[in-house]
Amino acid sequence: MEHFLNMGGYARYVWPSYALALLAVVLNIYWARRSLRDAQSQARRRIERAGQSDAIKKGAP
């Protein structure tokens, strides 16, 4: 295990590289999902507002 973690003396270059790549993957997944969620809730609000103004025009209570 220690041998593996040592990476033949290159540990200080190999592990930060993998950590950087993992960070980018995790951040991208989080950002993409957040971006979709934001767009969905904006669209939902827009639709609900449009629905309300339709109801007002029709003279509904």
Next chain:
Amino acid sequence: MNWVWFHRFGSPPHFYRLATGMTPWFAWAAALLCIAGVIGGLGLAPADYRQGDGFRIIYVHAPSAWLSMMVYVVMASSAAVGLIWRMSVSHAIAASCAIIGASFTAVALGTGMLWGRPMWGTYWEWDPRLTSELLLLFLYLGYLGLRSAIDDTGRADRASAVLAIVGVVNVPIIHYSVIWWNSLHQAPSVMKFDKPDIPASMLVPLLMMLAGFTALFFALLLIRARGEVLRRERNARWAADALNVAAGKV
């Protein structure tokens, strides 16, 4: 030639549905390929006879560098399609690419620096390959900056499309930089037409990582593009269906 698929692809509700259905396939493929690739690359592949275990950086560096260029080509070509055929779905796809491309360009540069330090003795050199890759990062950042500077989505789409299309010249420059000029960076060892230079136990994990990162990109792109399509949508009817909102019944 039957163009029905093209028109259907350009229809926002159809695209939204298709993207929703396809995302899990790409996401699972990406997860399985990347896990297998990392196990193969860190555990099973033998150490390189010159670079020892340091060469294992290739399993994150090369896929990131591949994505940095492929994502740009996807971004520029869908921006071009959006500009020529005024397809909002296409603009939505282009707009979704930039942040993904920028982050993997940063990873390619960062892991390249971490690899360059032990092998070349320096983190950075103003070498053709490194400089053109840095320019790619600036192109992505310029694209994002331009988009965020323009409030109107339609105008932002058209202006940023022009930037994306002009910048695509940089992609072949990056790829051929190691062949055209004297570069510190090694020449391609996998992406060439004759037989690759490395043994199967090293090559297979690398191909898995390349495929895994590509699948990850498409999963991320489909998630983001759905959001971008919704943002561009003014006709609420299909969006209400897609979001399960009963419009008018609030």
